[in-house]
Amino acid sequence: MAGKKNVFVFIEQNDKKIAEVSLELVCEAKRLADKLNVDVQAIAIGHDMRDELNLLGHYGCSIVYYIDEQRLSDFTSFPYAKIIVDMIKKHEPRIVLFGASATGRDVAPRVASELKCGLTADCTELEIGDYKAKGKTYNNILLQIRPAFGGNIIATIVSPESMPSMATVREGVMKMSEPDSSLTVEIVDEKSEINDEWFLTEIIEICREERSFDLKSSQIVVSAGMGACNPESLELVKKLADTLGGVVGSSRPVVDSGQLIKDHQVGQTGVTVRPNLYIACGISGQIQHRAGMTDSKRIIAINNDPNAPIFNIAHYGIVGEVNDVIPKMIKAYKAKA
Amino acid sequence: MGPNMIVTVKQVPDTHNVTGDAMKPDGTVNRGALPAIFNPEDLNALEEALKVREKSGGTITVITMGPPKAVEVLKECLFRGVDEAILISDRKFAGADTLATSYALKCAIEKVGNFDLIFCGRQAIDGDTAQVGPQIAEKLNINQLTNIFEILESNEKSITAKRSIDGGYEIVKSNFPVLLTVTGEANEPRSPSAKLVMTYKNIDEKVCDDSYDSAYIEPSNNFSVKQIKQWDVEAIMADPALCGLSGSPTKVKKIENVVLTAGDVKQVPNTQEGIDELIQELTREHIIG
Ligand SMILES: Cc1cc2nc3c(=O)[nH]c(=O)nc-3n(C[C@H](O)[C@H](O)[C@H](O)COP(=O)(O)OP(=O)(O)OC[C@H]3O[C@@H](n4cnc5c(N)ncnc54)[C@H](O)[C@@H]3O)c2cc1C
Numbered sequence A: 001m002a003g004k005k006n007v008f009v010f011i012e013q014n015d016k017k018i019a020e021v022s023l024e025l026v027c028e029a030k031r032l033a034d035k036l037n038v039d040v041q042a043i044a045i046g047h048d049m050r051d052e053l054n055l056l057g058h059y060g061c062s063i064v065y066y067i068d069e070q071r072l073s074d075f076t077s078f079p080y081a082k083i084i085v086d087m088i089k090k091h092e093p094r095i096v097l098f099g100a101s102a103t104g105r106d107v108a109p110r111v112a113s114e115l116k117c118g119l120t121a122d123c124t125e126l127e128i129g130d131y132k133a134k135g136k137t138y139n140n141i142l143l144q145i146r147p148a149f150g151g152n153i154i155a156t157i158v159s160p161e162s163m164p165s166m167a168t169v170r171e172g173v174m175k176m177s178e179p180d181s182s183l184t185v186e187i188v189d190e191k192s193e194i195n196d197e198w199f200l201t202e203i204i205e206i207c208r209e210e211r212s213f214d215l216k217s218s219q220i221v222v223s224a225g226m227g228a229c230n231p232e233s234l235e236l237v238k239k240l241a242d243t244l245g246g247v248v249g250s251s252r253p254v255v256d257s258g259q260l261i262k263d264h265q266v267g268q269t270g271v272t273v274r275p276n277l278y279i280a281c282g283i284s285g286q287i288q289h290r291a292g293m294t295d296s297k298r299i300i301a302i303n304n305d306p307n308a309p310i311f312n313i314a315h316y317g318i319v320g321e322v323n324d325v326i327p328k329m330i331k332a333y334k335a336k337a
Numbered sequence B: 001m002g003p004n005m006i007v008t009v010k011q012v013p014d015t016h017n018v019t020g021d022a023m024k025p026d027g028t029v030n031r032g033a034l035p036a037i038f039n040p041e042d043l044n045a046l047e048e049a050l051k052v053r054e055k056s057g058g059t060i061t062v063i064t065m066g067p068p069k070a071v072e073v074l075k076e077c078l079f080r081g082v083d084e085a086i087l088i089s090d091r092k093f094a095g096a097d098t099l100a101t102s103y104a105l106k107c108a109i110e111k112v113g114n115f116d117l118i119f120c121g122r123q124a125i126d127g128d129t130a131q132v133g134p135q136i137a138e139k140l141n142i143n144q145l146t147n148i149f150e151i152l153e154s155n156e157k158s159i160t161a162k163r164s165i166d167g168g169y170e171i172v173k174s175n176f177p178v179l180l181t182v183t184g185e186a187n188e189p190r191s192p193s194a195k196l197v198m199t200y201k202n203i204d205e206k207v208c209d210d211s212y213d214s215a216y217i218e219p220s221n222n223f224s225v226k227q228i229k230q231w232d233v234e235a236i237m238a239d240p241a242l243c244g245l246s247g248s249p250t251k252v253k254k255i256e257n258v259v260l261t262a263g264d265v266k267q268v269p270n271t272q273e274g275i276d277e278l279i280q281e282l283t284r285e286h287i288i289g
């Protein structure tokens, strides 16, 4: 089993529910594993979540190593890192993927540090390929692709000597495949050694709000930028989103201004969306914003500056004032219906 | 007695204003091409340490690893009232990834010794990795609390804080020693104190050989060696093989500049007819219902 050097995914769970990003990673891991002719396996840590783990099979995971212990119900850094290290040493995967979530970005660096392996943060693309250096060729290793330097460059990072190669991957960038409920996963109970002294963090309270809207999976996103960052324009943006049956997105400075909550933010440090239609209202189109929306099927840009960079990636450009254009769009939509 | 605190700070290129020659052909950063600034979230980390000291006393030592020019951020820390500043600088540290960086910082922290709290910024804007903090914690075999945006309580032996998690936050508590990474939401960092700027005005910056870097500190006349120290690989008893490029498992294979695919934007006239036409086209293509 160890000889095969599989692709591993760390399964993140909140309240016994598998995080969306972990399922996305299983799908991506499956794609990579097929190229390498190996299997996708997973590590899950938690309590009382056996039934939930069956879901992993539907996306192509063949084995999940499961550590079930009541004290591990909620994530804390120290014991989770120790157990993941233990599992990696035992099963010797060639690649380990984590979500670039609060949890993944907390635990993965600790794991990499203890294993003295490379770790690439916040990847947006993964590939299998070769790397040549100093007369040596490394075949079929993980190419870890990520924006760097404030999003101005795209870097391909490798960890040729690391076993395993590790990466965190942002939520929403890897596409989910259709689940196949005829596929099953083998759940292997693991008895990792757990030390009382690892429980160094006391969780006093967890406060998670259900998102009242789902930006990531909405097919229509109407986003407000600084050119629409006033009550009147924002009202229009909301009205347009409602009319079209979409949700409101935004650029970062609008969130920073306090006019919209962070859940609306699209971009490098926000949500990645790929809707059928993205309407950018008063957004200049800086690289950090584009990072979260360029894959939209159709992009309409409304901007009063004909030279705004957003027009370089938009499919339709309307040069004009937000407050002038949006009412026309609402009217056009209503007239059609 | 208040906690002994360490803050790690980094001088970073200002990635908000990047030009074409910011990256060298070998994939490393051409720092010379960009203004160097205090990593924003490290100022937030420093601010939290200063607030803890105001409330419960204690000491603050800041550490940076970088070229001699990085002493500039240490001066900024002295201007805000830290007790001691340490520059870790050696050519052997060059080209470090997060693993090699955290190893060097860990060695320096062990040399400082006797710490209760370590504050790091959540992430540095040059790499946006957020890995160095947790990796220092692992190497010191201590606990970590990441993404802290509010400290609720600190006493002689523990700290309670809010950390942001996906979709919300949690309140966590840890005994000392513990490492915290602090986010930009935590506070509004203070400005330098005019009085301290005067106190430290005699810290010289001496020009040294330009193949390495431009500025150098000169811990000479007017300030005691206690306030700024400079350590190299030997001073922190680090294994050179684990430092810099040789201690870095990650390699850059390729760098691409992001170019806009300028082109086939369809100009829609800002008239009711133009926009009616657009909406109809999108409806025909089943983009909107
Ligand atoms: C590390 C890092 C991460 C970042 N992450 C993100 C991120 O995740 N998401 C994000 O969005 N940004 C992010 N940013 C910020 C990003 O760099 C830009 O600052 C931001 O996207 C700009 O937002 P904007 O386009 O709304 O504002 P601006 O750049 O100010 O653009 C406003 C636009 O509106 C137009 N305009 C003004 N008035 C009108 C009007 N009346 N009608 C029509 N048009 C008008 C202007 O011509 C201009 O083009 C990040 C930055 C950094 C450094």
Ligand SMILES: Nc1ncnc2c1ncn2[C@@H]1O[C@H](COP(=O)(O)O)[C@@H](O)[C@H]1O
Binding pocket: B008, B009, B010, B039, B041, B042, B045, B063, B064, B065, B066, B098, B101, B105, B119, B120, B121, B122, B123, B124, B125, B127, B128, B129, B130, B131, B132, B133
């Ligand atoms: N060279 C360095 N010197 C001192 N502190 C550093 C250095 N690199 C990173 N750090 C600390 O680690 C944090 C995270 O950095 P990074 O992992 O590079 O995003 C920073 O905010 C700093 O507090």
